[in-house]
Amino acid sequence: xxxxxSMIALVTxxxxxxxxxVAASEAKVDRIEDFDTVLAVAMPDxxxxxxxxxxxxxxxxxxxxxDGSATEVMHCELSDEPVMIPEFQGAPPTRAFVLDGPSCLxxxxxxxxxxxxxxxxxxxxxxxxxxxxxxxxxxxxxxPLVCD
Numbered sequence: 001x002x003x004x005x006s007m008i009a010l011v012t013x014x015x016x017x018x019x020x021x022v023a024a025s026e027a028k029v030d031r032i033e034d035f036d037t038v039l040a041v042a043m044p045d046x047x048x049x050x051x052x053x054x055x056x057x058x059x060x061x062x063x064x065x066x067d068g069s070a071t072e073v074m075h076c077e078l079s080d081e082p083v084m085i086p087e088f089q090g091a092p093p094t095r096a097f098v099l100d101g102p103s104c105l106x107x108x109x110x111x112x113x114x115x116x117x118x119x120x121x122x123x124x125x126x127x128x129x130x131x132x133x134x135x136x137x138x139x140x141x142x143x144p145l146v147c148d
Contacts, residue, residue, distance in 0.1 A: 028064040035060070035113050037076060038083055039136075041090040041097055041128050052088045054079040055134050062110045068142030072110050072121075078132035097128045104147035106138050120145045 035057050042051045060074035083089050106124035111117045122145065126136035 026066050028062075030062045030064075030110070030114075031059055032062075032110060032113055033057075033059045035109065036079070036081075037109050039076075039126065039128070039134065040099060041078070041093055043097075043099065048088045050088070051090045052083045053090045053092070054081045054083060055132075057109065057134075060110055060113075070140040072108060072136075072138045072140070074109060074134075074136045076134035076136070078128065078134065092132050093128055093130055095130060098125070100125045103145055108138065108140065120147055 037055050037057055038052055039055060040048070040051050041053045044051060055076035056079050057074050057076035060072055062070055062072045064070040078092055101121075101124045103122045104120050106121035108119040108121060111119040119140065121138040122141050124136065124138040126134060128134050
């Protein structure tokens with residue numbers, strides 16, 4: 001019986017250690033609020049025609065790990081404000097639109113809004129719902145990407 005109790009205690013302890021939040025490991029966490037962005041709401045063959053919309057973002061949380069790599073998560077809502085080029089203006093999707101992307105396609109809204117600089121993501125994924133909600137996650141390496 002003691003062997004079983006010891007094994008349960010060991011598994012519990014290992015689970016607790018493995019589940020330690022990123023912030024507890026000296027990560028930096030920052031949050032920005034109330035900013036606008038532009039994103040794709042469709043990906044037709046003639047992209048970006050009828051594909052882009054503005055969105056108002058309530059918040060973006062950036063978690064930078066001790067090695068300098070980071071994750072950004074943001075929550076936005078599509079806006080009625082038109083994009084700059086009328087032919088590019090899209091409409092909310094009729095069903096959830098999901099876009100995944102490789103490196104060098106997503107620009108960090110965090111760095112654009114806090115420093116006015118362009119920092120490119122290693123990867124990204126976002127979802128736009130028919131009601132206009134946008135949930136995005138992007139990943140950044142410890143060293144800034146150099147893209148052609």
